[in-house]
Amino acid sequence: MGGFLLSKTILIVIIFVITLVIAMYSTILERKFAAWLQDRIGPNRTGPGGILQPLADGVKMFMKEEIIPANAHKFLFIMGPMLAMTTALMASVVIPWGKSLKIGDFVMDLQVADLNIGILYVFGVVSIGVYGIMIGGWASNNKFSLLGALRASSQMISYELAMSLSLVAVIMSTGTLSMGEIAAQQSGWHWNVFTQPLSFIIFIICAFAETNRTPFDLPECETELIGGYHTEYSSMGLGFYLFAEYINMFISSAVMATIFFGGYNMPFLDQLGLAPNVEALIGTAFFFGKIAFFILFFMWVRWTIPRFRYDQLMNLGWKVMIPLALVNILITGSVLILRDHFNF
Amino acid sequence: MLTLSNRKKVMEQEKLSFSEKLYLPVIAKGLLITIKHLFKRKATIKYPEQTREFAKVYRGHHVLKRDEQGRENCTACGLCAVACPAEAITIVAAERKPGEEHLYREEKYAASYDINMLRCIFCGLCEEACPKDAIYLTDRIVETEYEREDFIYGKDKLVEKIDQRIDVSKRKIKSEFYQPIKN
Amino acid sequence: MQAALFYGLSIVAIMCACGVVVSRNPIHSVLFLILTFFSISGHYILMNAQFIALVNIIVYAGAIMVLFLFVVMLLNLNKESEPHKSDLVKIIAATSAGLFSLVLVGVLKGATLPAYEGMMDSENGLVKNLGRVLFQEFLLPFELSSILFLSAMVGAVLLGKKNVQA
Ligand code: SF4
Numbered sequence: 001m002g003g004f005l006l007s008k009t010i011l012i013v014i015i016f017v018i019t020l021v022i023a024m025y026s027t028i029l030e031r032k033f034a035a036w037l038q039d040r041i042g043p044n045r046t047g048p049g050g051i052l053q054p055l056a057d058g059v060k061m062f063m064k065e066e067i068i069p070a071n072a073h074k075f076l077f078i079m080g081p082m083l084a085m086t087t088a089l090m091a092s093v094v095i096p097w098g099k100s101l102k103i104g105d106f107v108m109d110l111q112v113a114d115l116n117i118g119i120l121y122v123f124g125v126v127s128i129g130v131y132g133i134m135i136g137g138w139a140s141n142n143k144f145s146l147l148g149a150l151r152a153s154s155q156m157i158s159y160e161l162a163m164s165l166s167l168v169a170v171i172m173s174t175g176t177l178s179m180g181e182i183a184a185q186q187s188g189w190h191w192n193v194f195t196q197p198l199s200f201i202i203f204i205i206c207a208f209a210e211t212n213r214t215p216f217d218l219p220e221c222e223t224e225l226i227g228g229y230h231t232e233y234s235s236m237g238l239g240f241y242l243f244a245e246y247i248n249m250f251i252s253s254a255v256m257a258t259i260f261f262g263g264y265n266m267p268f269l270d271q272l273g274l275a276p277n278v279e280a281l282i283g284t285a286f287f288f289g290k291i292a293f294f295i296l297f298f299m300w301v302r303w304t305i306p307r308f309r310y311d312q313l314m315n316l317g318w319k320v321m322i323p324l325a326l327v328n329i330l331i332t333g334s335v336l337i338l339r340d341h342f343n344f
Numbered sequence: 345m346l347t348l349s350n351r352k353k354v355m356e357q358e359k360l361s362f363s364e365k366l367y368l369p370v371i372a373k374g375l376l377i378t379i380k381h382l383f384k385r386k387a388t389i390k391y392p393e394q395t396r397e398f399a400k401v402y403r404g405h406h407v408l409k410r411d412e413q414g415r416e417n418c419t420a421c422g423l424c425a426v427a428c429p430a431e432a433i434t435i436v437a438a439e440r441k442p443g444e445e446h447l448y449r450e451e452k453y454a455a456s457y458d459i460n461m462l463r464c465i466f467c468g469l470c471e472e473a474c475p476k477d478a479i480y481l482t483d484r485i486v487e488t489e490y491e492r493e494d495f496i497y498g499k500d501k502l503v504e505k506i507d508q509r510i511d512v513s514k515r516k517i518k519s520e521f522y523q524p525i526k527n
Numbered sequence: 528m529q530a531a532l533f534y535g536l537s538i539v540a541i542m543c544a545c546g547v548v549v550s551r552n553p554i555h556s557v558l559f560l561i562l563t564f565f566s567i568s569g570h571y572i573l574m575n576a577q578f579i580a581l582v583n584i585i586v587y588a589g590a591i592m593v594l595f596l597f598v599v600m601l602l603n604l605n606k607e608s609e610p611h612k613s614d615l616v617k618i619i620a621a622t623s624a625g626l627f628s629l630v631l632v633g634v635l636k637g638a639t640l641p642a643y644e645g646m647m648d649s650e651n652g653l654v655k656n657l658g659r660v661l662f663q664e665f666l667l668p669f670e671l672s673s674i675l676f677l678s679a680m681v682g683a684v685l686l687g688k689k690n691v692q693a
């Protein structure tokens with residue numbers, strides 16, 4: 001029991017730190033990547049090649065004056081960013097970061113909790129992620145914030161539906177709700193993208209909407225809403241909101257990599273005949289490679305595609321994504337039945 | 345319909361083709377275009393270390409010239425101040441005393457000569473107006489200051505130092521586009 | 528440990544439920560209601576019914592309450608715009624609520640509660656067992672209720688449309 005608690009605590013702390021560091025460095029990567037795509041070189045003054053920029057930004061955020069508007073609801077105004085941050089961090093619990101390590105005869109799982117309903121847990125966390133934004137937007141007592149919050153919530157509810165429906169097909173074909181098992185099933189090349197491509201496309205589009213990233217970043221669209229739900233925030237409150245967005249991006253990349261791209265599985269790794277521990281670590285590194293790819297993809301799309309109009313967003317969600325996901329479920333179901341029937 | 349200018353055009357929105365309606369192929373195309381720029385040469389010039397090459401006709405910080413013997417050319421005629429569209433130049437004239445011949449070339453000189461660099465638009469009209477070959481614009485950059493007053497440059501900043509002559513030969517070459525006014 | 532958790536969660540749940548009724552600001556009410564849902568989900572987890580707990584969070588806390596909050600925020604209710612309630616209405620409301628609670632207490636007093644200890648490790652709330660029960664024993668009611676939802680949805684869409692040729 002003691003060893004169990006200790007290993008879990010260590011794992012949680014490590015994941016926490018890694019998440020924060022990755023989120024931090026996503027900010028600089030975002031700026032750099034945007035610059036590269038626009039034939040610029042991006043921030044390059046703080047440290048060699050601008051590598052210390054996130055630290056400088058963090059320090060700046062901390063040093064700024066915290067302004068709470070006079071007519072804001074004080075308690076909820078402070079709660080908003082905290083909630084956003086907490087929910088963003090919570091989802092990392094069920095993600096399997098790698099195969100288990102063996103230290104002596106102690107087995108250390110690289111997953112904090114292998115809930116047998118891991119996918120549902122992710123959905124639960126995602127669905128309460130709206131509250132941080134809504135509460136913050138409302139508590140600011142500002143029309144722009146409120147509009148941003150309303151946009152965020154309606155957008156998230158709409159796309160959550162399509163997102164869960166798209167995963168239903170995956171759950172049907174894998175037959176499990178546990179993230180650990182889904183990752184384990186995809187050893188070698190049996191990645192779920194190949195069996196469920198449509199589901200993946202729907203999922204990634206919805207992930208963009210859920211994380212409020214660019215083609216769907218209406219809640220914070222500057223041209224119409226100033227800053228959207230975080231218009232009134234300054235200092236670390238704003239920092240938390242911005243940070244939560246990057247953590248969300250990281251987590252949804254990790255979820256995508258786990259569910260559709262084989263998680264920690266690396267093709268042909270088991271044929272090299274390495275020690276199991278080394279193999280597990282390489283698998284984890286490969287997993288982070290996949291995550292990095294998805295984060296880059298998020299950014300790549302951000303600097304390519306312009307923002308949707310609000311009615312277009314809703315049309316896409318309700319009239320395209322959800323029917324497509326339903327059709328996908330239907331197809332998966334029929335294929336499964338046929339397979340049972342003819343035994344292939 | 346009759347319109348005022350007769351230039352009205354009715355735009356017709358083309359129907360989207362099937363692949364355009366699917367969005368994804370078009371999005372992929374867009375993504376390809378952006379990713380190509382990742383490998384393009386960057387246009388940024390890292391300023392303090394690298395500087396952009398100046399145009400040959402660059403007009404910056406003025407200089408009040410001296411002649412070969414080190415005497416100030418300016419005779420405080422005020423033509424530059426009259427020509428200046430921004431009214432940036434203020435001159436106070438004074439008469440040359442005996443014994444000051446080695447300082448001033450003409451018998452009248454500018455006791456003070458101020459250019460307000462915040463007003464100046466660096467048009468170069470002062471240079472063109474000057475009959476005495478006294479004022480030129482150079483390719484030096486006017487530095488930034490914190491106070492507005494500091495932008496009013498007096499003779500201390502404008503007149504060239506005797507031992508540090510400023511080369512304005514480039515400004516004296518008239519460009520191919522230059523056409524002297526005929527009257 | 529479990530008993531302590533149970534009592535803690537129960538206290539939170541009841542406090543928040545009271546908060547829903549008592550607080551004057553409708554937004555506070557909604558937020559309290561969300562907290563209530565969370566503590567009830569905690570109870571479900573204590574009973575080893577993780578699936579129900581999470582579905583409770585996803586559906587109630589994550590979707591329905593968001594819509595509630597949405598509407599309340601849009602209406603922007605506050606003290607000034609609160610309609611004035613006459614004393615008579617207040618008295619009637621208090622009496623009927625009291626009577627209702629009387630009925631509830633009466634019913635619950637007679638009921639025999641199943642043993643609390645056994646519920647901790649029942650497998651009823653797990654996905655597998657729940658699915659079995661729903662799709663074998665209670666298949667007909669389950670499907671009927673889904674048809675009910677579908678018709679409600681169609682009805683809502685029809686009501687939402689302005690010009691429908693009947
Ligand atoms: S450059 Fe033009 S604006 Fe500047 S001082 Fe000369 S005439 Fe005036």
Ligand code: SF4
Pocket residue numbers: 417418419420421422423424425435454473474475476477478479
């Ligand atoms: S700079 Fe030239 S134009 Fe101006 S006052 Fe002196 S001599 Fe005259």
